[in-house]
Amino acid sequence: MCGIFCQLSLTGARCERDKTLCEYLQRRGPDSSRDITITGAPSSYHCLFSAHVLHMRGHLTTQPLQDDVGNVLMWNGEIFGGLPVMPEENDTLVICRKLSSCTAPSEILAVLSAVQGPWGFVYYQKAGDFLWFGRDFFGRRSLLWKFDGETLTLTSVAAQIPAPDRSNWTEIPAAGVFWVDLKEVERTGSVCFEIFPWAGTRFTSPTNENTSVPIGCSVVLNQAGLELPSPVCSLNVSLPHEPNEAEKHPDSHPSVGDLVELLRSRENPAEVNRLMDVLSEAVRRRVQCLPLRPQDSSPVSDGASVAILFSGGIDSMILAALADQHIPSHQPIDLLNVAFRQQEPKRQNESVKKQKKHKNRDSRNDCVPAFSHFDVPDRLTGRAGLKELQDLNPERRWNFVEINVTQEELQQMRQARICHLVHPLDTVLDDSIGCAVWFAARGRGVIPEVEGQRPFSSAAKVILTGLGADEQLAGYSRHRVRFKTSGHEGLIQELAMELSRISSRNLGRDDRVIGDHGKEARFPYLDEDVVSLLNSLPVWEKADLSLPRGVGEKLLLRLVARQLGLCQSAVLPKRAMQFGSRIAKMEDGCEKGSDRCRRLLTE
Known part of the structure; x- marks a missing residue:
């Protein structure tokens, strides 16, 4: 598990984190911390990736994890099935290798949908300047977002700002995986997310409170119409043949x-x-x-x-x-x-x-x-x-x-x-x-x-x-x-x-x-x-x-x-x-x- 933080500045200004927010992220991941920055050409946007790791399996792997071609992964998750992970392996490395081999959005979706277990992630895909992020089907890992007109921020946790300057943090909905074209952001100066929804779920309008899209941003279904296959089967909605029964023991107190x-x-x-x-x-x-x-090896x-x-x-x-x-x-x-x-x-x-008034130190019966x-x-x-x-x-x-x-x-x-x-x-x-x-x-x-x-x-x-x-x-x-x-x-x-x-x-x-x-x-x-x-x-x-x-x-x-x-x-x-x-x-x-x-x- 880890605390992940990504900040995208559309103006190219250097990103800065709030000191309190950084402390909260570090408490989530006390075992290692690291920052990586990506700058658009010609320096029209600036993207900071920061991760704080809680070491759970395999060898300690520092994040953000950057591969040989420049892709950057921050992975807050666990692989409990779906993809092979050896006991001595770290699942962040496994996911990074899988994603690095992907050239099309459908391949990235296939990797993510195969994972059995909780996850929240942010992934910078160097080829094409794409930023991917999202949460698993159930939303078992936290991921928040906020946009202030010039800066988009994604984070595992966010410190609340006192009134009257309350922040506009909202939870990223576990409705699918989001994708943003940084070159398009650079060209237009605005942020439009494409969503790849989970199959069988109904993506609601951005005006719906459940979507929690940051003010100043927009979200649309991906142009290719791709979906992530649902990791669970649909709910059985069959009804019994006999009519509904009233509660058989409404007033009873059985032993x-x-x-x-x-x-x-x-x-x-x-x-x-x-x-x-x-x-x-x-x-x-x-x-x-x-x-x-160290003590686990003792009898x-x-x-x-x-x-x-x-x-x-x-x-x-x-x-x-x-x-x-x-x-x-x-x-x-x-x-x-x-x-x-x-x-x-x-x-x-x-x-x-009453007991103190009539106390008898030699008797316990009273x-x-x-x-x-x-x-x-x-x-x-x-x-x-x-x-x-x-x-x-x-x-x-x-x-x-x-x-x-x-x-x-x-x-x-x-x-x-x-x-x-x-x-x-x-x-x-x-x-x-x-x-x-x-x-x-x-x-x-x-x-x-x-x-x-x-x-x-x-x-x-x-x-x-x-x-x-x-x-x-x-x-x-x-x-x-x-x-x-x-x-x-x-x-x-x-x-x-x-x-x-x-x-x-x-x-x-x-x-x-x-x-x-x-x-x-x-x-x-x-x-x-x-x-x-x-x-x-x-x-x-x-x-x-x-x-x-x-x-x-x-x-x-x-x-x-x-x-x-x-x-x-x-x-x-x-x-x-x-x-x-x-x-x-x-x-x-x-x-x-x-x-x-x-x-x-x-x-």
Whole structure:
């Protein structure tokens, strides 16, 4: 992974980077930094390429990478399939060699569409003076753009400018690959992008807010009508023969045992095994072939190479159980569990006061259970999930990292760092999730032990996240509402929309937030093979929202959990991160997630 920056000056003036922006890019890529400049003849434009690399596989390869004929590549991505990459090879070198051999746009598109894995890139093609850039089909890597009339800037992350001079940064849409003819820019003094869209997607008008085209620029479909083939199969939209059923247990509160029995009755071994196989392979690709640290060669190491954003819910539990199958048992796995300080309930306060008044030091029977300010729902389910994982593999060192955040630290780090990383997104939901993920990914907390707690800071470069499971398997409450009002047809439409907007709603933001710690976010549920399998299945095999919460949503995934030997976590209902970590209750409880968040604005 890396932080990439490209600035094109149409006037030929020397490009300059903001010092704060440079610091953010360097934090994303602490292992090497380099600049390359390209000047048009006769010096009518100036193009600066700057990259900061986080070394992940093969030999450290400094970027920008320039080949023998003058092509320049900045590659923020990982090749997990589609193109052959040997364990000792660096994927940037592989991509650079492939692109260097391309002479036509169709060949460049063939290389990019073959890659299975996340990517964002900028590529200067010397022959013809062309500048290419874009993000993968799901938008798993951040890339922003801005145009101020004389300068076009592309960057992985952008620092927010205080009011009233707010910048016009927007996310480059994951709608396809963009191409600009620098000679034409030189001739006309204006910037017009051609887009090579993903097949099967509808390229929207530049006036549509989802396209986010910089003011002063234009975008058109490429003249040759070329497309990138979709990396995943289309969504199965078939409907069941029987009419829609109402929820069978609308007011029931079944026990864990009841839910487990209900799951057992719905087992479909063939589909369960298919999903478990592709998901296991997706995890394997993401936890192996990592650069070794000196301590990794020892029989027992305290430093993990892989961490998981961990709530104890089904998504993170399955990732942990599958990672356990592919990481040697002597290597630890970090489970990052974040909690925001909650206020002590009034009734608890009164009980404690009463207890102190009538205190009997020799009796424990009258004691009120101690209140912990950080025993939020995700902390409790996380501890229960840890116990399940320890039962699955007692030989593994599971580093359950309790990351406790006070309101004071939240406010401080939001203004100092997080507001810039979340930018240009700006809703209350972006604030809540962005802050929660930033503190979790930092990995700084304590590990509970028999004799107390010990400070711990996760050094794992790879962070697995469960993003994508809810969007594909109807995990959100809005899916249940849509099913009740519009049946399977409405649910299918909702799921199609979820996947189409995941780049603009989630992935760019999470990549910027996690990357700020010099760590890389990886999304096994968005592996191309996993998405293709889930897209191929009829909706009623993935979820049955006529069943109660804790079973019906993500039904197929719950069956995978049971197959892996998980029990209680297999029937936990969905709880959003902002509620499970209690960050949503720390500040204004009357806000809606879609409201613009004033706390994200710099002063």
